[in-house]
Amino acid sequence: MTKKVSTLTFQKYKQEGRKIVCLTAYDYSTAKILDKAGVDLILVGDSLAMVALGHPTTHAVTMDEMIHHTKAVTRGVTRAFVVADLPFMSYQVDQKQAITNAGRFIKESQAEAVKLEGATPLNLETVSRLVDMGIPVMGHLGFTPQSIHALGGTRVQGRSAEQAAKLIQDSLALERAGIFSLVLEMVPTVVAKIISEQLTIPTVGIGAGKYCDGQILVTDDLLGKYTDFQPRFVRRYANLAEVCNQSVTDYAEDVRRTGFPNDDESFALPEDEEEKLRALLDTFSISHGELSC
Ligand code: KIV
DSSP states (O other): OOOOOOHHHHHHHHHHTOOEEEEEOOSHHHHHHHHHTTOSEEEEOTTHHHHTTOOSSSTTOOHHHHHHHHHHHHHTOSSSEEEEEOOTTSSSSOHHHHHHHHHHHHHHHOOSEEEOOOOOHHHHHHHHHHHHTTOOEEEEEESOGGGHHHHTSSOOOOOSHHHHHHHHHHHHHHHHHTOSEEEEESOOHHHHHHHHHHOSSOEEEESSOTTSSEEEEOHHHHTTOOOSOOOTTOOOSOOHHHHHHHHHHHHHHHHHTTOSSOGGGSOOOOHHHHHHHHHHHHTOEEETTEEEO
16 A cells, blocks of 8 residues: 655755656546556646646636546545645635635545645745635745736746845745745756745745756646747657647548448347347338337
């Protein structure tokens, strides 16, 4: 029996210098594949708004949609630690809203932790309240997609000494508030390295270089299935869009030339039953589309 991953596992990995493998999933079958392949942490990211639902940004996804997908993911997982992303405007209004929605993820979808973006004073208070209540929280700094309009687009963050220093301060503040892990997105390698060295909790990078304690990618990017755009930090390990396209084209051709299904893919009626059926049909007459004796 494989041991379930917990927040303690990540702490241990950090101490041992062992990298944490993280990926996103939005459905049961993908979650099952990732879990079987030994992924340590599965994030039901709000990137599902873009990747699974076709929205232009992460903003549109709702709590109910996130819960619906998180339920599917947790059903497919036995080992990995599942984190659910608090979507835009599900935690920014006030602490009561944040606590209610974080609680819904744990109660309704069996997620084991939640993630939120930024280190605003409200977020810091929210993190400590959630941690007090027994809900582990993952932080997210650097490029935070929910603030894409304020940040002026998908851009690397912390490129000046002042901005980098602010990122380091925010990381330390989130750690003090109680997060168990921190996502660093689109941050210069050296800044992510300093943060990873300063923090006792593990960092998980996405476009943040090789010194983070773990790495995360959007699974559909890694598999070459989501092709609307490809950020520079993505490494594609497969071209599923091409594989899927070819498979569907082949299927369409088979259907059109009656090459699908064949006899092995269909169900036979025993010969004697077919004979009986034909004899029976001979005694029927068909009028107005109905069978009668
Ligand atoms: O929503 C998401 O998928 C994320 C990861 C890219 C970190 O936040």
